Amino acid sequence: xxxxxQQPALSKCPGCEEPPAAGDLFxxxxxxxxxxxxxxxxxxxxxxxxxxxxxxxxxxxxAVRWPAAAETDSSDVPAPVHRPSDLPxxxxxGRPLAEQEQEPEQEQEPxxxxxxxxxxxxPVGSGPGPEPLGAPEPSAAAVRHDDRADPDxxxxxxxxxxxxxxxxxxxxxxxxxxxxxxxxKVCVACRSGxxxxxxxxxxxxxxxxxxxxxxxxxxxxxxxxxxxGLRHHRNEDSFAVxxxxxxxGSPAVVAIVxxxxxxxSRPDEASAAAANAANESLxxxxxxxxxxQQAMHxxxxxxxxxxxxxxxxxxxxxxxxxxxxxxxxACTLVGAVMxxxxxxxxxxxxxxxxxxxxxxxxPTARLTEDDSWAAQMVAAGLMNExxxxxxxxxxxxxxxxxxxxxxxxxxxxxxxxDRPGLVVVCTDGLWNYAESxxxxxxxxxxxxxxxxxxxxxVLVGHALDGGGxxxxxxxxxxxxxxxxxxxxxxxxV
Amino acid sequence: MANxxxxxxxxxxxxxxxxxxxxxxxxEVNAIVTVTSTGGGTTGGIPLADAVPSSAPGxxxxxxxxxVLMVDCSGxxxxxxxxxxxxxxxxxxxIDTLREGTRFAVVAGxxxxxxxYPGDGRLAVADARTKAQAKEALRKLSAGGGTAIGTWxxxxxxxxxxxxxxxxxxxxxxxxxNEHESPEDLRAALDSCAGRFTCDARGVGTDWEVxxxxxxxxxxxxxxxxxxxxxxxAAGFTRMMENAxxxxxxxxxLRLWTPVGVEIRFVKQVAPTVADLTAxxxxxxxxxxxxxxxxxxxxxxxxxVCVLVPEAGIGQEMLAARxxxxxxxxxxxxxxxxxxxxxxxxxxxxxxxxxxxxxPQVAHYTGQAELAQVIQQGLDARKSGDFDxxxxxxxxAVQLASASGNQxxxxxxxxxxxxxxxxxxxxxxKAKVAEADExxxxxxxxxxxxxxx
Numbered sequence: 030x031x032x033x034x035q036q037p038a039l040s041k042c043p044g045c046e047e048p049p050a051a052g053d054l055f056x057x058x059x060x061x062x063x064x065x066x067x068x069x070x071x072x073x074x075x076x077x078x079x080x081x082x083x084x085x086x087x088x089x090x091x092a093v094r095w096p097a098a099a100e101t102d103s104s105d106v107p108a109p110v111h112r113p114s115d116l117p118x119x120x121x122x123g124r125p126l127a128e129q130e131q132e133p134e135q136e137q138e139p140x141x142x143x144x145x146x147x148x149x150x151x152p153v154g155s156g157p158g159p160e161p162l163g164a165p166e167p168s169a170a171a172v173r174h175d176d177r178a179d180p181d182x183x184x185x186x187x188x189x190x191x192x193x194x195x196x197x198x199x200x201x202x203x204x205x206x207x208x209x210x211x212x213x214k215v216c217v218a219c220r221s222g223x224x225x226x227x228x229x230x231x232x233x234x235x236x237x238x239x240x241x242x243x244x245x246x247x248x249x250x251x252x253x254x255x256x257x258g259l260r261h262h263r264n265e266d267s268f269a270v271x272x273x274x275x276x277x278g279s280p281a282v283v284a285i286v287x288x289x290x291x292x293x294s295r296p297d298e299a300s301a302a303a304a305n306a307a308n309e310s311l312x313x314x315x316x317x318x319x320x321x322q323q324a325m326h327x328x329x330x331x332x333x334x335x336x337x338x339x340x341x342x343x344x345x346x347x348x349x350x351x352x353x354x355x356x357x358x359a360c361t362l363v364g365a366v367m368x369x370x371x372x373x374x375x376x377x378x379x380x381x382x383x384x385x386x387x388x389x390x391x392p393t394a395r396l397t398e399d400d401s402w403a404a405q406m407v408a409a410g411l412m413n414e415x416x417x418x419x420x421x422x423x424x425x426x427x428x429x430x431x432x433x434x435x436x437x438x439x440x441x442x443x444x445x446x447d448r449p450g451l452v453v454v455c456t457d458g459l460w461n462y463a464e465s466x467x468x469x470x471x472x473x474x475x476x477x478x479x480x481x482x483x484x485x486x487v488l489v490g491h492a493l494d495g496g497g498x499x500x501x502x503x504x505x506x507x508x509x510x511x512x513x514x515x516x517x518x519x520x521x522v
Numbered sequence: 523m524a525n526x527x528x529x530x531x532x533x534x535x536x537x538x539x540x541x542x543x544x545x546x547x548x549x550e551v552n553a554i555v556t557v558t559s560t561g562g563g564t565t566g567g568i569p570l571a572d573a574v575p576s577s578a579p580g581x582x583x584x585x586x587x588x589x590v591l592m593v594d595c596s597g598x599x600x601x602x603x604x605x606x607x608x609x610x611x612x613x614x615x616x617i618d619t620l621r622e623g624t625r626f627a628v629v630a631g632x633x634x635x636x637x638x639y640p641g642d643g644r645l646a647v648a649d650a651r652t653k654a655q656a657k658e659a660l661r662k663l664s665a666g667g668g669t670a671i672g673t674w675x676x677x678x679x680x681x682x683x684x685x686x687x688x689x690x691x692x693x694x695x696x697x698x699x700n701e702h703e704s705p706e707d708l709r710a711a712l713d714s715c716a717g718r719f720t721c722d723a724r725g726v727g728t729d730w731e732v733x734x735x736x737x738x739x740x741x742x743x744x745x746x747x748x749x750x751x752x753x754x755x756a757a758g759f760t761r762m763m764e765n766a767x768x769x770x771x772x773x774x775x776l777r778l779w780t781p782v783g784v785e786i787r788f789v790k791q792v793a794p795t796v797a798d799l800t801a802x803x804x805x806x807x808x809x810x811x812x813x814x815x816x817x818x819x820x821x822x823x824x825x826x827v828c829v830l831v832p833e834a835g836i837g838q839e840m841l842a843a844r845x846x847x848x849x850x851x852x853x854x855x856x857x858x859x860x861x862x863x864x865x866x867x868x869x870x871x872x873x874x875x876x877x878x879x880x881x882p883q884v885a886h887y888t889g890q891a892e893l894a895q896v897i898q899q900g901l902d903a904r905k906s907g908d909f910d911x912x913x914x915x916x917x918x919a920v921q922l923a924s925a926s927g928n929q930x931x932x933x934x935x936x937x938x939x940x941x942x943x944x945x946x947x948x949x950x951x952k953a954k955v956a957e958a959d960e961x962x963x964x965x966x967x968x969x970x971x972x973x974x975x
Contacts, residue, residue, distance in 0.1 A: 219782070227865060229841035231809075234781025234831075236839035236867075260837040262869045291873070498872075 239263065241297065245482065248272050250282045250367070252482035253504035254489045258458055259497030265289030266456050266502035267300035267360075269308035276318040281368040283311045284504035285328075288380050288456040290429055293356035299336045300360040303430050306335035307364055321368040322443045325375035329439035332362050333377075333430045340432035359431025363397060365454045367506055372396075372452060375441040377428045379404075381460050383469045386450035387478050393470040396442060400428030418464070424457065451477050451484070452506040459488055459503050462495030473505075481505035532559035532770050532818060534847045536864035539883035543869050543876040549830045551842040553866040554792070554883040557815075558822040559771070587689035588625035588645055589766055590678040590719075591616060594696040595630040598729060599665040605726060605752045606665045609695055612755035614657045616693065619763040620648040625685045628656055631674035631694075632667030633702040637681060645685050668702035671738065672711030679715045688852075689817050690719035691766045692742070693759070697726045700734055708734070712741040717773070720744050720816045722762050725965070726752055728957045732964045740797055743816030748965045750958035768819030771849065774861070775812035776825060779844040782809075785830040789813050792887040793824035795968040796894040806858075812848065824972065826887050831868045842868040886926060886973040893922040893931065897967035901938075901960065904951065913939075913951055921947030928971045934963040 214224040214237070222232020229236055241264045242257040248270055257264040269285045287303045289296025310331035314324040340357035361378025374382045379399040386393060398404060402425040403417035417423055428438055453469060463469040472491045477484025485505045492501040540553035593613055599606045613628065620626055625645035630638045639659040640646040646656065674694065682690040700708055715721075721742035725735045726749045739746035745762075749755050776799070778789060791797040803811040815823070831842045846863035871877050900915030916939050923932040924944035935941075937959040939949040 222781075227841070227844075229844075229865075230781065232782055234784065234841040236841070258837070260872060262837050262839040262871065292875070 236262070241267075244268070245486075246270055247482040248282070250280065250481075251284050251504060251506045252485050253284060253286070253454075253502070254482070254485040255502035256458075256489050256493065256497075256500065258500050259493060261291075261498075261500055263297060264500045265291055265296040265300055265360075266458065266500040267297070267304040268502050268504055269304040270504055271308055271312055273312050273315050275315060275368055279369050281315045281321070281366060282506055283308060283315075283364065283366050284452075284454045284506055285311075285332075285362065285364040286380055286454045286456055286502050286504055287332075287363075287430075288361045288378065288458070288500070288502070290356075290359040290361070290426070290431070293359040293431060293433075295339065295358045296360060298339055299358035299431060302335040302339055302358075303332035303360050303362050307332040307362060311364075311366060315366070315368065321366050321371055321373040322375075322441050325364060325366055325373050325441045326439050328364060329362060329375050329377060329430075329441075330437065333434070333437050333439075336360060336430040337432045357432035359429045359433065361400075361426060361428075361456070362430055363454055363456075365452050365504070365506055367452070367508055370445055370510065372444040372446055372508060373441065374444070375439060376400075377430055377437070377439055378426050379424065380454075380456045383453040383455070383460075383466055384444070384446070384450055385453060385466075385470045385473050385477075386446075386448055388448065389470060389475070391448060391450075393466040395466045395469075396444065398440065399426075400438075400440075401426050446508055446510065449478065449510050450508050451481075452508055453488070453503060454506070455488070455503040456500065458497075458499035458501035459492045461499065462492045463488075477505055478507045481507055532820065534559045534774075534818075534861040536845060536847060536862045538845065538864040538866055539881055540866060541876075541879055541881040541884070542867040543871045543873070543879075544831075545874070545877040546836055546870060546872065547833055548870065548877065549833060550787070550828065551831055551866060551868050552826070552828050552881070552884045552888075553843070553845075554881070554887055555776075555825040555827055555845045555864055555866075556822060556883075557776070557825065557847055557862075559818045560820060586624075586687060587621070587691065587767065587769065588682050588685045588687045589620065589763070590627045590629055590645075590681050590692045592629045592631050592635075592674045592678055592692060592694040593663065594632075594669065594698070594726075595663055595665055595667065596632050596669045596698055597666050598669075598698045605697060606663070608752035608755045609726065610660045610663055612695070612759040613660055615756040616759040616763040617648075617653050617656050617660075619760050619767065620653065621767045622648055624648045624767070625687060626652075626656070627678075627681050628659065629674055629677055629681075630663055631669070631671065631696070633670045633673070634667075635670075635674040635677040637677060638663065643681065643684065645681055669696065669698050669700055670703040670707070671696060671700045671734075672703050672708040675711045675715050675721070675738075675742075678721075679718055682719045689766075689769045689772045691769065691817070692719055692721035692744075693762055693766070694721055694723045694738065695726060695755075695759075696723070696730055696735065698729050699731045708738075712738065716741050717814060720769075720772070722746070722766070724749050724755075724758060724762070725961070726750075726755060728961055732961055736965060736968075743814060745795070746965055748958070748962050750962060765819070768821075769817040770819055772817035773850055774815050774818050775848050775850070775858075776815050777806055777810050777812050777846045777848045777858075777860075778803075778827065779810040779846070780829060781841060783832040784842060786811075787828040787830055788826070789828075790826045790891060791815070791823060792826045792890060793822075793970045793972050796891050796970060797968065799825075815847075824883075824887065826884070826891070827866060829866070834868075834870055836870050836872045839867065839869045842866045883973050887970070889922050889926050890928070890970040893919055893926070893928065894968045894970070896922070897931070897935070897963060901964050901967075904938075909951055913949060916951070917947035917949040919947075920944050920949050926971060928969075930969060930971075931963075931966065934959070934966060938963055 216222040216224055216230035216233060216235060217237060218235035219230060219233035222230040224237050225231045228239070241255075244255045244264075246253050246268070250272060251270045253268045253270045255264060255266050255268055266289065267287045270283065272280055272282045275281050285304045285307045287300035289298075289300040293299070307328040310328040311324055314327055315321065319327070336358055361376070361380045363376040363378070363380035363382055364374065365382050366373040374396045376382070376397045377400060379401040380397075381399070382396040384394045384396055398408075401423065403412075403414075403420065403423035405427060406412040406417040406420075407414050412420070428434070430437070451473060453473065460469065463472045472488055474484050474487045477487070485503050488503045488505075489501045535558050537556045537558075538553050539556065540551070542551070544551070591613055593609055595606075599609060617626070617628075624647070626648055627637050627645050628639040630636050637643065639656045640652070646652040671694070675692070678692045682692070719742065721738060722744040723735045723739045723746045725732070725746075728750060736746040747758070749758050776789070778786065780786060786800070786803075788798065788800045789803070791799060799813040802813055806812050825845075827843060827845060829842050831840065834840065843866040844863055845866060847861040848858040849861055850858045896915045896919045900912045900919060903909075903911035903915060916935065920932065920935050920939065920941050921944065922928075923935060932944075937952075938955050939951055942948040942950060
């Protein structure tokens with residue numbers, strides 16, 4: 030997505046309401062500095078209707094006041110934060126979420142079947158018009174639990190024309206697939222047609238959610254969430270998280286996040302191949318005692334080879350989409366490894382790693398330097414950051430993995446954090462809505478250190494609230510300073 | 523894709539060429555569907571007599587194909603007398619090309635139709651003896667009488683449908699206008715024959731009506747062409763018969779499934795020739811309709827499907843149409859067999875590069891369809907004396923033919939107009955145009971070239 034993402038144009042000047050011309054840096058009527066205000070996405074997210082404007086800290090702590098959300102006009106809130114339960118999903122074993130997340134839900138919705146998803150759903154993608162976001166639809170919010178088991182679902186849902194599935198409810202399909210109830214799947218869009226073997230509704234033709242539309246994974250010391258977003262038709266991001274042990278027995282945690290370049294062919298395959306290859310490489314080299322930074326470098330090279338290999342494979346026989354065939358599959362990659370007291374990051378492209386200390390009074394930081402046009406302009410001193418990122422070329426990446434990359438330049442860096450904190454590994458689908466380290470820190474919920482999966486969901490929700498213009502993928506690695514059971518030997522590394 | 527390796531039915535493959543990306547608010551989805559059938563089984567390219575689907579009842583008892591040759595024997599065939607002789611020779615050459623075991627008959631057409639061989643409303647089974655007898659019967663043909671093509675077609679229909687075969691084909695030769703019956707009679711005959719057999723039509727000389735002959739071929743899903751010089755008839759007939767003998771499966775239909783709310787703008791065959799099928803739809807069920815494609819041998823055809831989908835938001839994806847090739851159940855009752863299918867999709871994106879690009883196949887065939895149309899319009903304008911209109915239309919045709927590399931059509935156009943600049947479509951009408959050249963251009967205007975891949 031990196032190359033196609035553009036700064037959304039302002040629909041009107043915040044100072045005088047005059048519509049600016051495309052590319053204007055200052056308002057033609059009043060001279061307001063347009064580059065200074067964050068661009069407001071044209072499509073206001075419709076999902077905010079069930080989100081109370083509560084601080085992220087409140088999330089999950091107390092019983093959720095669902096009906097209260099109905100009174101809230103969330104469009105007044107600049108960046109409403111999701112409660113964790115608004116981004117449901119399965120845990121790494123594909124089971125429903127932990128019980129404590131369900132309980133508040135069940136109190137409010139006694140009729141809800143146990144284990145169903147407390148998803149706020151809304152008509153999404155029915156165009157950028159301002160209409161859909163206002164009215165809360167509590168009944169609609171309650172019907173997305175189960176596509177088939179709940180016989181009332183159809184009548185509840187008849188009150189809105191859902192053109193296509195809300196990506197945030199994508200796991201319904203996965204859940205339905207594993208559910209014991211028999212029978213063919215019902216289309217999530219029109220709710221009357223059956224889903225054909227090719228994944229489209231036999232009645233309205235709409236594509237059904239795919240497994241990759243929303244993915245979550247949680248391990249002991251790392252969690253990751255990936256979502257299709259609201260504007261793209263498929264999820265071209267991918268991630269891999271794993272944990273292993275160093276030769277001395279101390280744990281090592283790996284998170285890899287990749288963003289497929291959508292102007293190339295098969296970006297989804299490229300990102301999946303790169304994430305898997307890098308992960309495999311690290312899992313092989315770290316236990317052998319390879320220095321983690323060297324291991325990260327090798328992992329990026331391995332990922333690059335995996336993506337290059339895709340260029341030789343022919344695309345699916347049915348795919349004759351000319352303009353997508355001109356480029357070899359390509360993606361960005363960013364990875365983080367926690368090994369002992371070291372934090373290693375590695376990247377190619379514009380996916381990023383942020384450091385958010387647990388003590389929020391301490392400075393927060395971005396640990397990667399984009400391979401992007403904007404970053405190059407800033408580095409060369411030709412533009413300031415605001416100017417560079419306002420340019421439509423800002424997101425054109427200058428480094429990527431793929432057969433047509435000029436030259437592979439894996440960047441790696443090693444850090445030795447002196448205090449606990451959170452490592453945020455993400456694609457531009459997230460950082461577009463929290464660009465600076467401070468913004469990112471503000472978006473990370475306070476309890477993310479203890480509940481990384483929940484934190485990752487909140488961050489994905491932050492991006493979707495902002496417009497969800499791109500696929501969103503984030504992995505969170507809570508970094509503890511005290512070496513876990515590795516003995517004092519590690520301190521001198 | 524279904525696997526038919528155990529039968530002799532050709533394998534069909536469907537490929538869809540489209541730009542599925544629509545801008546916000548975009549509704550029109552265009553796709554070129556390429557259907558290719560390749561000979562099935564182990565015939566090694568030699569067509570088998572019993573090339574019927576294994577599921578057909580009575581497979582193996584009936585031969586695969588029946589052909590009726592309809593030869594114009596009206597009085598005009600004697601002017602010049604070589605025309606009748608050439609027609610006889612051509613028919614004889616076609617009979618020689620018949621595969622052993624094929625059912626066949628010869629019909630002499632005037633203002634009435636008469637089956638001159640084998641006669642008595644039957645079909646002969648092709649072998650050395652019957653072929654010789656048929657050629658003997660041809661010698662007795664003489665010119666005299668009028669022209670009522672509808673009667674020929676109705677007789678051919680009766681003969682062909684008396685036989686238990688899967689491929690039914692007619693070959694029709696005429697040299698004059700259909701003067702001895704009303705256009706409505708011909709229309710009614712075509713309607714009653716459509717879907718019952720396929721028919722290739724040839725006009726010999728220059729006294730026939732192009733629209734009549736192309737109309738017969740279009741209605742009966744065959745080819746139309748001009749044989750300006752009667753001496754070329756034999757070669758043409760042989761080729762037509764070889765083509766007919768290569769057909770292995772009949773009554774294939776293009777089934778178009780569309781979801782609720784999708785409107786079909788048109789369905790056209792665009793290669794090898796342009797033929798609008800939109801009006802020939804028969805509803806198969808609530809969501810699907812069938813368009814006839816006739817019989818298939820080893821060949822490839824392209825179809826242009828254009829549908830209007832309901833608007834949807836950015837990031838959404840839907841199936842705009844599912845295109846499948848189906849073979850009706852021979853008993854007429856069961857569910858038809860799906861030979862192959864392809865998907866036409868719609869994906870809304872805010873990526874302008876993706877949504878504004880036009881698929882090269884769609885662009886090419888849109889141009890080829892326009893080419894056929896402007897030639898027709900240009901020639902009509904020329905006939906009606908509107909020389910400015912004709913110049914403009916034929917100029918556009920020259921431009922399109924040259925840009926798309928349609929050499930054959932360009933060559934035919936250059937006999938009707940003097941090309942000043944092909945790139946801009948600047949032409950002058952030729953003052954004197956041979957009638958044969960004009961008719962050839964009109965008859966062959968629907969021929970397209972395939973996009974360079």
